[in-house]
Amino acid sequence: MKKSMLGIAAVVVVLAAAMAAPASAAPTIIRETVTTPVHETELTDDCRPGLTGTLNGTDVFSFQSVETAHSFHFRGREGGPGRIDWSDGSYTLLDSVDRFSFNAAKGQHQVFTETHVDSGDFYSPAGVFEFGVTFHEVEHFTVTADGAVRVEVERGHFHGGC
Numbered sequence: 001m002k003k004s005m006l007g008i009a010a011v012v013v014v015l016a017a018a019m020a021a022p023a024s025a026a027p028t029i030i031r032e033t034v035t036t037p038v039h040e041t042e043l044t045d046d047c048r049p050g051l052t053g054t055l056n057g058t059d060v061f062s063f064q065s066v067e068t069a070h071s072f073h074f075r076g077r078e079g080g081p082g083r084i085d086w087s088d089g090s091y092t093l094l095d096s097v098d099r100f101s102f103n104a105a106k107g108q109h110q111v112f113t114e115t116h117v118d119s120g121d122f123y124s125p126a127g128v129f130e131f132g133v134t135f136h137e138v139e140h141f142t143v144t145a146d147g148a149v150r151v152e153v154e155r156g157h158f159h160g161g162c
Helices: 005-020
Strands: 028-044 052-067 071-086 091-105 110-123 129-143 149-160
Touching: 028 071
Parallel strands: none
Antiparallel strands: 028 052, 052 071, 071 091, 091 110, 110 129, 129 149
């Protein structure tokens, strides 16, 4: 259920552009939460070739931005629980969570960080736990005041398996 980094980055760029406009002495604070049902069909499972599945879940995107005359801070969370029902009657309970933040101050460096975790527990048609998997990833971008870009990506790690 991970969303594209481009979508999140676009939101951050648009919000950061607001820093160019004059701001009042009091900070401007915006909080928002959007909940969206998720439904996907014809999913496949690398651990069990030949099966197809249907995902039903909920995606919750929540954020807070704080803007002052000299800085901008944006943080948020996106993800949620879901269930995949497989064609053999088995199922997977899953959760996906992205946490991200963006910090910028006029004339200083800008920092964007995202952490991502996916987890899934696989069950037999009788409801017996079979195995679990977890995927972790961290991305960190820094743009210095002179425009240099530094990118650090902790390559994704899988834990568990089929």
